[in-house]
Amino acid sequence: MTGLEESVFLGGLAALPLLLALYFWRRRSRPREVGALFLWDEPVNAARSGTRFAPHLPPASFLLEALIVLLLVLAAASPFLMRKSSYPPLALIVDVSSSMDAAPPGGKSPRRAGEEHAEKILKRVSPRRVIRIAAGVTPRLIADDSEAFPFDSFGKSSARASDLAGAVALARTLAKHAEILVVTDHAPEFPLSDDVSWFSAGKKLGNTALVNVRCTEEELLAESMNLSGEPRRVRLVPEPGTPGEFFTLAPGERRKSVIPLSPAMRAKGVSVLLECDGDPLPADNRAVLLPETRPPLTWRISSALPEKAKRDLRKVLSANPAFSAAPSNAPELVFSLPGKRRNADGKAHCLFWHIPEPGRAVVTSDPLSVLAGNELTRGLSVQDLRWSADPALILPGRVLIRQGRSELLSIVSRADGKHELHLNLDPAKSNPARRPFWPVFFWNLASILRRERPGTEYANYRAGATVRVRTSDPVPAQIRVTHPGGKTATLPLVRRSAFFLPEEPGIYRIDAGEGARCGIAVTNLDADESDLRNAAPFRKSATRLSDAPGSPRLNLTFAFLLAALALLMLHQSLYGKGKRA
Amino acid sequence: MNGLLARTLHQALARASGVELASPRTVSGIEGRRVGRRSGNALEFAEYRDYRPGDDPRRLDWGVYARTGQLTVKLYSEEVDPRCDLLLDHSASMAAGSEAKAPAAFALCALLAQAAVNGGFSLAVWHAGETLTREPVPGHPGEWSGISFDAARNPGELLSESALRFQSRGIRIVVSDFLWAEEPGAFLRRIADGAMRVALVEVLSREDLSPSGSGNALLRDPESGEVRELEVTEGVISRYRQRLEAHRALWERAAAGYGALRISMCAEELLARWDLSELFRCGILK
Numbered sequence: 021m022t023g024l025e026e027s028v029f030l031g032g033l034a035a036l037p038l039l040l041a042l043y044f045w046r047r048r049s050r051p052r053e054v055g056a057l058f059l060w061d062e063p064v065n066a067a068r069s070g071t072r073f074a075p076h077l078p079p080a081s082f083l084l085e086a087l088i089v090l091l092l093v094l095a096a097a098s099p100f101l102m103r104k105s106s107y108p109p110l111a112l113i114v115d116v117s118s119s120m121d122a123a124p125p126g127g128k129s130p131r132r133a134g135e136e137h138a139e140k141i142l143k144r145v146s147p148r149r150v151i152r153i154a155a156g157v158t159p160r161l162i163a164d165d166s167e168a169f170p171f172d173s174f175g176k177s178s179a180r181a182s183d184l185a186g187a188v189a190l191a192r193t194l195a196k197h198a199e200i201l202v203v204t205d206h207a208p209e210f211p212l213s214d215d216v217s218w219f220s221a222g223k224k225l226g227n228t229a230l231v232n233v234r235c236t237e238e239e240l241l242a243e244s245m246n247l248s249g250e251p252r253r254v255r256l257v258p259e260p261g262t263p264g265e266f267f268t269l270a271p272g273e274r275r276k277s278v279i280p281l282s283p284a285m286r287a288k289g290v291s292v293l294l295e296c297d298g299d300p301l302p303a304d305n306r307a308v309l310l311p312e313t314r315p316p317l318t319w320r321i322s323s324a325l326p327e328k329a330k331r332d333l334r335k336v337l338s339a340n341p342a343f344s345a346a347p348s349n350a351p352e353l354v355f356s357l358p359g360k361r362r363n364a365d366g367k368a369h370c371l372f373w374h375i376p377e378p379g380r381a382v383v384t385s386d387p388l389s390v391l392a393g394n395e396l397t398r399g400l401s402v403q404d405l406r407w408s409a410d411p412a413l414i415l416p417g418r419v420l421i422r423q424g425r426s427e428l429l430s431i432v433s434r435a436d437g438k439h440e441l442h443l444n445l446d447p448a449k450s451n452p453a454r455r456p457f458w459p460v461f462f463w464n465l466a467s468i469l470r471r472e473r474p475g476t477e478y479a480n481y482r483a484g485a486t487v488r489v490r491t492s493d494p495v496p497a498q499i500r501v502t503h504p505g506g507k508t509a510t511l512p513l514v515r516r517s518a519f520f521l522p523e524e525p526g527i528y529r530i531d532a533g534e535g536a537r538c539g540i541a542v543t544n545l546d547a548d549e550s551d552l553r554n555a556a557p558f559r560k561s562a563t564r565l566s567d568a569p570g571s572p573r574l575n576l577t578f579a580f581l582l583a584a585l586a587l588l589m590l591h592q593s594l595y596g597k598g599k600r601a
Numbered sequence: 602m603n604g605l606l607a608r609t610l611h612q613a614l615a616r617a618s619g620v621e622l623a624s625p626r627t628v629s630g631i632e633g634r635r636v637g638r639r640s641g642n643a644l645e646f647a648e649y650r651d652y653r654p655g656d657d658p659r660r661l662d663w664g665v666y667a668r669t670g671q672l673t674v675k676l677y678s679e680e681v682d683p684r685c686d687l688l689l690d691h692s693a694s695m696a697a698g699s700e701a702k703a704p705a706a707f708a709l710c711a712l713l714a715q716a717a718v719n720g721g722f723s724l725a726v727w728h729a730g731e732t733l734t735r736e737p738v739p740g741h742p743g744e745w746s747g748i749s750f751d752a753a754r755n756p757g758e759l760l761s762e763s764a765l766r767f768q769s770r771g772i773r774i775v776v777s778d779f780l781w782a783e784e785p786g787a788f789l790r791r792i793a794d795g796a797m798r799v800a801l802v803e804v805l806s807r808e809d810l811s812p813s814g815s816g817n818a819l820l821r822d823p824e825s826g827e828v829r830e831l832e833v834t835e836g837v838i839s840r841y842r843q844r845l846e847a848h849r850a851l852w853e854r855a856a857a858g859y860g861a862l863r864i865s866m867c868a869e870e871l872l873a874r875w876d877l878s879e880l881f882r883c884g885i886l887k
Contacts, residue, residue: 049817049830055694055702055809056780057822057829059844061837 039089047082081595088587095580108199109149111191112138115184115204116154116523118544120177122205122225122301122552130555133221134203135171141201141217151194155179155204156523157484159187164194178303178524180483180544185210199562207558217562222555228252228269228296229304229550233543235290235480237311240281242292245274247551255295259285264295274547286311289527289541304550308526310479310541316341317466318348320368322356329355329373332453339459342466353469358442367493369469371441376410381446383408386424394420396431396441396464401456408449415442436493437472437516441465474536483525483544489518489532496533503528504542605704609872610742613708614715616875621720622713622772623887624683649673684771684797685722687714687739688756691730693823694780696750699806702778703750705868706804710776711742712877713802716886717772725768729756729777733763753824755781757788767795774800774885778809780848785855792861799861800885801852806868810845812838 054060120131142150152162156179163173184202191200199215202208205222212218226248234241246252246269257264258279269275281290294305319337321330333355337343351368358372388402397420409426417432417440432440445452452458471477474492481487489499489511499511499518504526511518522528522542529539548554652661652672665673689710696703710726717724718740726736726745730752738744756777767773773796779785793799812833820829831837849865856863862883870876880886 047817049819051819051821052814053697053823054812054820055697055778055806056782056845056848057820057825057827058782059780059841059848060820060829061831061840062829 036089036093040086043082043085043089081591084587084591084594088584088591091580091584091587095577095584099576099580107148108197109151109195110141111151111153111195111198111200112142113153113155113159113184113187113191113200113202114138114171114174115182115202116156116174116177117179117182117205117549118177118303119222119301119549119552119555120205121303122222122227122555124223124225124300125298127223128221130205130221130223131177131203134205134219137219137221138171138201138203149195151191151198153187153191155182155184155187155202157181157183158521159183159190160523161190161194176524178483178544180546180549184208188216201562205555207556208560212560215562216560218558218560220556220558222557223552224555225300225552226250226252227301227304227550227552228254228294228299229301229547230292230294230307230545231274231304231547231550232545233292233307233309235281235309235311235541237286237313238281240279240285240290240292240309242277242279242294242307243274244269244277244294245547245550246271247547247553252296257293257295258290260291260293264293281311286313300552301550303525304545307543307545308541309543310527310539312479314470316344317353317470318344318351319353319355320347320349320351322354324357325355325373326375326447328447329375332447332458336453336458336462340462340466342463342470352473353465367436367438369439369441371443371465373447374410374413374415374442374444376408376413376444376446380410380412381408381449382411383449384411384424384426386426388421388423388428391418391420394431395468396420396461398464399460400464401460403455404451405455405457406449406451408446409444410446413444415444416440417442437490439469439472474532475538476530476540478540479538480541480543481522482546483523483542484521487520487522487528487540489520489530490536491516491518492533492536494533496531496536499533500531501528502530605700606707606748609704609708610711612872612875613712614742616877617712617715617719619719620712620716620877620886622683622685622717622722623884624720624722648676650676683720683722684725684768685713685717686725686727686767686771686773686796687717688727688729688773688775688777688792690756690775690777691728691748691750692752692755692777692781693750694755694778695804697823698808698812699868701868701872702804702806702809705866705871706750706776706778707748709802709804709866709871711745713774713776713885714739714742720887723768723771727765729759730754733759733765751823753826755783755824757781757783757785760788760791765791767792769795770797772796772798772800774802776802776804778805779803779852780805780809785852786858789855789859789861793859799856799859800883801856801861801863802880803849803852803863803865804868804871805865810842810867812841 114131114134120134121129123129142148149165151164152174154160154162154174182204184204188200188202191198199217201217201219204218204220206220208218228244228246228248230242231245232241232243240258242256242258244254244256249271251268251270253266253268255264255266256277259282265277267275289311290309292307292309296305299305321333325333338345353369353371355371355373358374383406388405388407390397390400390402402421407423407428409423409428411424411426413427415427415430417430419427419430421429426444428444430442432442434440447453472490474490476487476489491499491513495513495516499513500508501511501520502508503522504524509520511520518532522540525542525544527539527541529537531537649662649665650673652674656674660674660676662673662675665671687710689706695706714724714726724739726739728734728736728747730747730749731754734747736745756775758781773792775792779801789799815833815835818831818833820831821827853863862885864879864883864885866879877886
């Protein structure tokens with residue numbers, strides 16, 4: 021039977037003591053003076069022997085009336101009977117953010133308390149369809165079945181945030197009429213509907229944490245923060261075995277530490293640790309990173325280009341560390357005239373420089389327009405540019421820069437994942453190579469092309485961020501990812517790329533084909549998540565369940581009303597006017 | 602004296618106008634049970650009757666015996682001093698349960714006192730409160746002192762403990778509700794001892810006669826302070842009525858045994874109509 025979670029019932033239940041109090045008040049003994057007490061009935065004397073305390077039983081009429089009131093309250097709750105198999109599914113949403121493991125010394129974590137509570141709920145009605153959703157940065161469906169399951173299936177509490185509102189929305193998408201139970205460590209931040217239960221066993225605790233780490237090829241940036249109300253003495257250890265750096269963090273202080281990477285750290289990666297006594301959440305005191313090593317882009321300039329063009333290119337490439345210092349025989353980027361590319365350069369990105377024929381190049385007074393939103397044109401300044409180009413030339417692909425009707429720069433993305441850029445520019449009569457436009461454009465170009473090498477774009481990611489893995493050529497049959505815990509997953513390919521969302525912090529090994537084996541480090545640090553002062557206990561039970569279509573409910577309201585009526589008649593027949601008590 | 606008492610007293614005294622207490626005219630040597638101590642100051646022949654054991658042999662008419670051989674007693678009508686003792690119950694039960702009972706008893710007592718004065722009686726008024734006290738101005742009910750009904754003791758207790766001396770050979774009238782649990786014989790014995798006539802005027806309220814109400818009640822005896830919690834139902838009230846009737850019957854029998862008159866009056870009806878026909882019928886008033 022259920023329906024007793026209805027607000028009407030709870031209200032009625034709350035009113036029951038009031039009703040009983042009113043009843044007692046109405047039935048209270050009124051003092052009355054009589055002339056001859058000896059003429060009235062003697063009370064029934066308790067036996068002189070036997071139990072010392074004789075229980076005081078209220079009169080049977082009272083018990084009968086109290087029972088009638090209780091039955092009426094139960095009837096008002098619209099109770100109903102439902103077969104277990106007809107119960108609406110239970111969507112169990114477990115917050116898997118790292119703060120769920122926070123516990124004072126010897127105490128129980130919110131995750132553990134939530135698991136115990138959920139087990140009780142599940143035992144109450146079983147078997148039942150249970151939808152399990154792990155609420156991390158992105159809500160994830162774990163399973164949808166009616167079998168008993170271990171809570172380990174939700175995975176570790178390691179996400180850097182939890183999207184509980186998204187998880188509730190996902191649950192509603194999966195089962196419209198589900199009863200939803202959210203297990204977390206804080207009070208709800210959005211209004212709860214009647215069919216949502218909320219269980220939080222979080223406690224306000226002081227914490228010290230690493231809230232941000234970054235790693236370049238040379239240095240490590242680590243930000244430590246004291247998220248408590250008292251000063252904390254901590255030790256930052258960037259490399260195991262080293263003494264590290266001691267310092268004291270004032271309450272609320274956030275301190276940045278920049279540490280040069282040693283050769284060993286560059287080779288193996290960085291494991292930074294923030295030590296503090298009595299820390300309730302060890303997970304946010306450790307982070308593993310990999311150096312962001314990104315080799316410079318190799319290039320080659322076609323000899324067919326005019327000298328002025330070659331000179332402008334060499335000048336800008338040599339000034340940009342993202343490009344190799346010297347031309348390469350296996351270039352990743354080739355600068356050439358259109359149609360003059362060597363076969364060996366077929367697997368490289370190309371910049372085709374269209375040199376206008378003499379007399380065809382013109383400089384117009386039309387304004388230059390740059391296509392916004394493209395990474396290649398980001399930060400490009402076209403002020404004071406004198407762009408001499410062939411106005412009749414039609415560039416292939418997507419035009420990024422144009423002047424009037426003249427197309428000046430376009431990009432073509434080839435099927436093999438390479439790019440072709442087409443530049444319509446007379447180097448002799450133009451000045452972009454002498455303006456900020458030129459180095460910024462090549463900086464953007466290097467940045468894009470280096471990221472589009474096989475493998476991942478970066479070496480370090482935050483948990484919950486989308487990781488794109490580009491395949492090498494030839495495209496492998498599958499991309500395999502080995503998680504920090506040793507679990508291996510195969511990723512589906514979408515146009516030479518695969519995507520996945522790492523939630524667990526640690527080192528992921530990725531095999532994306534020959535020449536595309538790499539690793540990424542994932543961290544789950546987040547100042548908001550580490551701030552355990554926001555944790556709070558909160559409990560709410562669903563007060564109403566949706567009427568699932570097809571779930572037969574036997575309404576018991578009439579049964580309770582009939583029972584109350586029968587008792588009322590019995591009461592009248594026993595204690596009505598003119599009857600003896 | 603509160604307003605209600607004063608008002609009822611005024612009504613009672615108005616009703617007493619032209620009413621006298623009746624003088625008892627009886628014969629000496631009544632019924633052989635008790636012998637009168639004194640013969641009175643005026644003797645008038647009344648009748649003869651056969652001698653019965655216990656009769657004063659001095660009253661035998663030897664002449665009749667000589668003529669007939671029958672022992673015959675000569676009876677005289679005995680003219681006694683017109684004396685009256687009025688005893689008013691001031692116990693707290695007189696004020697319990699009804700506002701009319703105490704004023705009615707007080708007013709009735711005042712009416713009888715005024716009737717006694719009207720009849721030329723030597724009047725003594727006794728207040729049975731915490732102690733038995735004699736009223737210094739019995740002939741002026743409006744000036745009676747200490748009129749309150751809150752005593753914790755009933756007249757039965759007081760009479761058994763005190764060495765009270767009523768006027769001899771007089772009329773003794775007790776105005777009370779007679780609602781005490783002790784056996785009435787001892788009380789009547791003290792009252793009737795040396796009395797020419799005893800009248801018990803029972804004043805009960807309607808609430809005493811037929812209690813109303815229902816539900817839980819915390820009954821309290823104002824004299825003893827004893828409390829009793831009961832759920833008042835029809836059945837409980839019915840049993841109360843039965844016990845009250847048994848109690849009154851006990852007093853009726855005891856009063857008959859001592860030759861006492863017993864008159865019962867309802868306080869509310871008395872105050873409403875001042876109907877004294879019962880007192881006239883019994884010969885208390887004339």
